[in-house]
Amino acid sequence: MSNRANNAGGWLKGKTVRKGGMSSTNAHTTRSSTPQVQSTSSTVFGGGVKDASGRTSEYFSMDDQCPVCKSDRYLNPKLRLLVSSCYHKMCESCIDRLFTLGPAPCPICQKVLRKLAFTPQTFEDLTVEKEVAVRRRIAKEFNKRREDFPDLRLYNDYLEEVEDITFNLINEIDIPETEARIEAHRRENAALIELNVRRDEQYAQALREQEEQERSEREQRALEARREDEIEREEKEKGRREIIDRLETSTKDAAKVIAKSRAEANKRTSARSAATTVFKSNAQLLRSRAAQSTTIPDVPHVPLQDDWYAYEDMYTLRDRYDDMYSEAVRQDREGIMRAGGYQVEEAWERAVRSAVTALYLPPLSGVSNTPPDTTSLPSDSMLVDSV
Amino acid sequence: MDAVEKANAERQKRWAKDQKIGEGTYAVVYRGREASTGRKVAIKKIKVGQFKDGLDMSAIREVKYLRELHHQNVIELLDVFSSKTNLNLVLEFLDSDLEIIIKDRSLVFLPADIKSWMAMTFRGLEFCHRNFVLHRDLKPNNLLIASDGQLKLADFGLARDFADPGYKMTCQVITRWYRPPELLFGSRYYSTAVDIWSVGCIFAELMLRTPYLPGETDMDQLKTIFRALGTPSEEDWPGHTKLPDYVPVGHFPRTPLRDLFTAASGDTLNLLSKCLVYEPRRRISAKEALHHAYFTSLPYPTHPSKLPKPPSQHTSSSRPLEEVDGNVDLSGTGPGVKAASSNANKLKRKLSSPIDDLRPLARRLDFGLGGKKP
Numbered sequence: 001m002s003n004r005a006n007n008a009g010g011w012l013k014g015k016t017v018r019k020g021g022m023s024s025t026n027a028h029t030t031r032s033s034t035p036q037v038q039s040t041s042s043t044v045f046g047g048g049v050k051d052a053s054g055r056t057s058e059y060f061s062m063d064d065q066c067p068v069c070k071s072d073r074y075l076n077p078k079l080r081l082l083v084s085s086c087y088h089k090m091c092e093s094c095i096d097r098l099f100t101l102g103p104a105p106c107p108i109c110q111k112v113l114r115k116l117a118f119t120p121q122t123f124e125d126l127t128v129e130k131e132v133a134v135r136r137r138i139a140k141e142f143n144k145r146r147e148d149f150p151d152l153r154l155y156n157d158y159l160e161e162v163e164d165i166t167f168n169l170i171n172e173i174d175i176p177e178t179e180a181r182i183e184a185h186r187r188e189n190a191a192l193i194e195l196n197v198r199r200d201e202q203y204a205q206a207l208r209e210q211e212e213q214e215r216s217e218r219e220q221r222a223l224e225a226r227r228e229d230e231i232e233r234e235e236k237e238k239g240r241r242e243i244i245d246r247l248e249t250s251t252k253d254a255a256k257v258i259a260k261s262r263a264e265a266n267k268r269t270s271a272r273s274a275a276t277t278v279f280k281s282n283a284q285l286l287r288s289r290a291a292q293s294t295t296i297p298d299v300p301h302v303p304l305q306d307d308w309y310a311y312e313d314m315y316t317l318r319d320r321y322d323d324m325y326s327e328a329v330r331q332d333r334e335g336i337m338r339a340g341g342y343q344v345e346e347a348w349e350r351a352v353r354s355a356v357t358a359l360y361l362p363p364l365s366g367v368s369n370t371p372p373d374t375t376s377l378p379s380d381s382m383l384v385d386s387v
Numbered sequence: 388m389d390a391v392e393k394a395n396a397e398r399q400k401r402w403a404k405d406q407k408i409g410e411g412t413y414a415v416v417y418r419g420r421e422a423s424t425g426r427k428v429a430i431k432k433i434k435v436g437q438f439k440d441g442l443d444m445s446a447i448r449e450v451k452y453l454r455e456l457h458h459q460n461v462i463e464l465l466d467v468f469s470s471k472t473n474l475n476l477v478l479e480f481l482d483s484d485l486e487i488i489i490k491d492r493s494l495v496f497l498p499a500d501i502k503s504w505m506a507m508t509f510r511g512l513e514f515c516h517r518n519f520v521l522h523r524d525l526k527p528n529n530l531l532i533a534s535d536g537q538l539k540l541a542d543f544g545l546a547r548d549f550a551d552p553g554y555k556m557t558c559q560v561i562t563r564w565y566r567p568p569e570l571l572f573g574s575r576y577y578s579t580a581v582d583i584w585s586v587g588c589i590f591a592e593l594m595l596r597t598p599y600l601p602g603e604t605d606m607d608q609l610k611t612i613f614r615a616l617g618t619p620s621e622e623d624w625p626g627h628t629k630l631p632d633y634v635p636v637g638h639f640p641r642t643p644l645r646d647l648f649t650a651a652s653g654d655t656l657n658l659l660s661k662c663l664v665y666e667p668r669r670r671i672s673a674k675e676a677l678h679h680a681y682f683t684s685l686p687y688p689t690h691p692s693k694l695p696k697p698p699s700q701h702t703s704s705s706r707p708l709e710e711v712d713g714n715v716d717l718s719g720t721g722p723g724v725k726a727a728s729s730n731a732n733k734l735k736r737k738l739s740s741p742i743d744d745l746r747p748l749a750r751r752l753d754f755g756l757g758g759k760k761p
Contacts, residue, residue, distance in 0.1 A: 202649060206649075296690045296692060296693055297690070298499065298686070298687035298688065298689055298690050298693075299687060299690065300683070300687050301502075301506060301682040301683055301687065301688055303674075303677035303678050303682070304510065304513065304674075304677060305459065305510065306458065306459070306514075308514075308517070310517065325551060325552045325553070326552040326553075327552075327553070328552050328553025329552045329553065334626065334629045335625065335626035335629065336574070336576065336626065336629055336630060336631075337576040338625070338626055338668065339569070339574065339624065339625065339626030339627050339629060339630055339666075339667075340569045340574030340575065340576045340577045340630060340667065341569055341574070341576075341577045341578050341580040341581070341666075341667020341668055341670070342550075342552075342576035342577055342578055343578045343579070343668065344552050346519070346549055346578055346579070347549060347550075347551055347552050350519050350549060
């Protein structure tokens with residue numbers, strides 16, 4: 001598409017790019033942002049690239065000339081060029097003239113266009129305009145994240161594929177094949193795409209809420225601070241008046257009276273500052289936790305921290321036992337015990353384990369007080385298979 | 388004085404009783420010290436005279452099981468002695484419990500903190516289960532926190548050992564909000580899975596900072612559970628319609644846990660959903676839970692000494708042993724303030740994020756259809 005520059009006349013040479021510029025010599029030609037755009041058409045053209053605050057700023061140059069009717073800013077100060085879906089520019093009056101009666105071919109490349117498919121131009125270079133549009137479209141469909149892949153390699157492969165597709169679309173290489181690839185991806189990952197869209201929305205929502213909350217907390221703190229200042233000021237005023245009163249009535253040494261009042265006032269302020277609740281933001285609380293975590297390192301999880309010997313090597317449990325005690329469970333025709341979660345296996349295990357428990361403990365003898373050494377026992381020689 | 392009395396008097400001398408710190412239906416709790424070392428203990432004096440048929444059942448249970456169970460994550464019974472007609476249990480002194488911590492809005496929980504508490508809970512429970520003891524009253528205020536941050540299971544007043552095949556157990560156990568559906572349906576034959584359900588509810592409560600399934604009556608409890616997790620089908624839970632107290636409660640659709648726990652990781656929700664499986668036999672066991680990927684994945688569980696603690700010591704020490712009242716409150720609506728239903732929707736999402744405080748605490752969650760609107 002780099003050869004489009006030839007078709008587009010001298011627009012690439014436009015020198016003055018003013019986006020919201022105030023240095024305009026000609027006040028009525030300033031197009032800072034969409035609401036103030038001067039337009040000769042009754043149609044409202046949407047789209048374009050929005051900035052962070054949600055406004056669209058339009059590209060504008062003194063050398064603008066419509067490549068179709070050759071009208072320029074000198075002839076028509078209200079000239080506004082819009083971009084078609086095939087990335088060709090033309091002025092609003094040409095668009096009105098050519099497309100009011102329905103879809104018609106583009107006068108430059110003959111692609112059939114509709115009037116509403118024209119968008120305001122944001123970037124001077126139309127290839128940038130195109131790339132932004134393509135990337136925006138691709139990002140909507142190819143929104144997988146790192147956690148959707150089992151390893152980094154697969155994720156990187158995926159990113160590379162996305163970049164491939166984007167490049168092809170921008171440079172119009174193998175368009176049908178690329179579109180087929182996009183379609184295939186959409187079909188295969190419909191659920192995941194949907195999920196990720198919702199995740200993004202949730203994340204944005206959470207961010208908004210957090211911002212809102214932090215703002216209200218800040219306001220709260222400011223209010224608190226103002227109130228405190230007020231109280232402090234009053235207190236000071238009162239203290240000063242008190243000193244004067246005392247000096248008037250008291251017969252003591254003036255310096256002593258003042259010192260005493262001062263000390264009292266100090267005591268009052270310190271008591272007040274201790275009593276005021278300290279508002280801490282969540283971020284602060286989290287930070288203090290993080291600082292704390294450097295002192296003792298967290299260790300990986302160990303499932304069981306005691307080395308408990310359950311005589312596992314001394315028995316093997318069978319799948320079923322036909323004893324008279326568990327007869328009740330077998331006769332449970334309606335499955336009431338089953339549904340309640342009774343596990344006869346636990347009872348079996350208990351019985352078998354109790355049977356082998358302490359089998360090899362040496363008999364107590366009054367002489368030795370040392371605990372029996374379990375490691376020396378012949379653990380594998382006898383496997384009790386209780387019935 | 389015979390030998391038994393002499394031994395008892397000796398034991399009694401080992402412990403010094405200080406001020407009273409709490410009173411329940413069948414016991415009074417005092418703060419105490421070990422006379423020789425000055426180590427802090429809690430002395431639980433059980434009122435014997437009041438009961439016509441001898442000692443209260445829960446006291447017997449508590450002594451019976453705590454004498455046997457010694458584990459880092461189970462409260463330690465240090466001694467038992469009698470004074471006049473009373474029975475005294477000397478227990479480890481613990482500063483606070485998980486309920487105080489959950490309710491303290493000035494504390495921020497990191498996902499790693501929750502992981503650490505859950506690991507300690509499962510370890511304590513696994514120890515009980517491997518020793519064939521069912522706890523049957525797990526809830527945040529029975530999970531006490533020691534000064535070094537270790538969490539300990541307490542209140543074995545409702546505990547019992549596994550039943551022999553064909554023996555009935557009572558279904559009137561476990562505080563309602565933490566009671567599994569099989570007990571609500573009146574099952575008399577159950578197993579370790581009942582405790583796992585309670586732990587699942589506690590897990591959810593740690594994330595939400597409000598009780599997960601707060602039913603007002605036993606019927607309402609079932610409805611609350613089904614509203615949150617969907618009504619079970621015969622396939623989800625074979626045979627549940629045959630349980631003694633089965634009643635159809637109405638059909639609620641299954642909603643993904645993700646809707647409520649928006650900030651939780653996949654592993655977290657996987658473990659939570661395995662604890663809250665309807666069919667008890669398919670519910671995860673404590674041992675399996677400890678080997679679950681949730682615990683091994685990053686972040687590592689917080690070291691117990693760094694876990695959030697309530698800031699002031701004197702407020703918490705006024706009620707160190709919430710297990711004073713060993714009996715389940717079967718009639719009351721349980722602790723809690725009801726938030727107006729109009730702001731319940733709003734709070735629902737707010738509460739699921741771990742970063743919020745200074746906000747009025749809603750004690751109820753709304754699982755109704757109205758609650759789903761963003």
